[in-house]
Amino acid sequence: MTIKVGVVSLGCPKNQIDLEHILFDLSKNEKFKIVNDSSQADAVIINTCAFIDSAKQEAIDTILEFAQKKKSNVKSIIVTGCLAQRYQTEILKEIPEVDVVLGPGSNKMLERAIVESLKGKKISKFDSLNKLCLGGKRILTTPAHYAYLKIAEGCDNCCTYCAIPKIRGRYRSRKIEDILNEARWLAQKGVRELILVAQDTTSYGIDIYGKFSLAWLLEKVASLNFKWIRFLYAYPEKIDEKLLRVISQNKNILPYLDLPIQHINDEILKKMNRKTTKQQILGKIQLIRSILPNSILRTTLIAGFPGETESQFEELLSFVKGSSFSRLGCFAYSQEEGTAAAKLPNQIPEQVKNQRARAIMTQAQRLIEKFGEKMVSKSIQVIVDGFENDLYIARSIADAPEIDCNVYVKSKNNLNIGDIIQVKINKTEYGDLFGEYMT
Secondary structure: OOEEEEEEEOOOHHHHHHHHHHHHHHHOOOOEEEOOOHHHOOEEEEEEOOOOHHHHHHHHHHHHHHHHHOOOOOOEEEEEEHHHHHOHHHHHHHOOOOOEEEOHHHHHHHHHHHHHHOOOOOEEEOOOOOOOOOOOOOOOOOOOOEEEEEOEEOOOOOOOOOOHHHHHOOOEEOOHHHHHHHHHHHHHOOOOEEEEEOOOHHHOOOOOOOOOOHHHHHHHHHOOOOOEEEEOOOOHHHOOHHHHHHHHHOOOEOOEEEEEEEOOOHHHHHHOOOOOOHHHHHHHHHHHHHHOOOOEEEEEEEEOOOOOOHHHHHHHHHHHHOOOOOEEEEEEOOOOOOOOHHHOOOOOOHHHHHHHHHHHHHHHHHHHHHHHHHHOOOEEEEEEEEEEOOEEEEEEOOOOOOOOOOEEEEOOOOOOOOOEEEEEEEEEEOOEEEEEEOO
């Protein structure tokens, strides 16, 4: 009998890549058939995130949704990913409808776990966090023209607010040969935009080569057949002139730098166990601008960290107002169990944290709109993602998939998904751009 398997993936691109490996492994086994409608599946794999409270709640709500469906047709619920790693005991205890809970290091035993669960067995398994379970073929769940490539697993930064080292383990880089082999495979499949990801891409190589090696890796990847290459999560203290020169010297490496600085006040940065000061952050931004004057800078901030005073928050807000970031996001601080920050005194009330985060995001939206206004009347390069309501939906180099803004394009000519074209921008609305294809 063929077992119909549905999948739901939550969270970041790194989690999405894990699911793509799971799908490939299942597709090789004739016992299983992957179905698009999870409600019609015999077994459902829910690949979860547990980074902050909202992500955990989304994962729990999704599990509970399928727990209700189990009463009708779904026979087995399998929970994988970060929530499974962190709360395995609680999931099995509090949601008895769940049959299997596997940490990320145990994904290779999914096939057996599904079969056994359909026989009525409960299964949980958690291999060492420091295993490097990466590489090999996968079934892409992104559109055919772009794909993510994970270059490392885990994190050694030990920021006091973050549980990732407890969930994903120590930082483990992949060998450059393995990364390049996978990149070549993606290029052969027609991927035009390659996006390198890790918890901290700028730490790449430090554990296996004894030095930060992202610049070396990028040079190698740039020689392959990709039109666009971007990388996410670049920690400012590890960005140096060599890395920036590699970006400037290779046209297919986009000058898009996502710098997760989190705050700007020195005292808060120290409490967060961040490795930079305000002056160092400002100095690094200046260095980036000097070598990459047309770079797109993005960042993520945390508002309401324990003990954050009104004046410290105002310092952060003032920094945002005067910054040159084109893209900016902000989270209200999430008190994560088991982290050092969760034990700090002077935890800030939820209402205050949320108010502060909203104030930052109001200014962030102004930065995004200001950037959009600068693009009006200019010709820019975009990549086509789709078509809807008589307009092509595209992204500029300033826009990472599902994170940033869109460019809506009118065209008399038929365009293909994945085409990289020139567009004359006519107007902007809330940061999104509108323009016409330039033949």
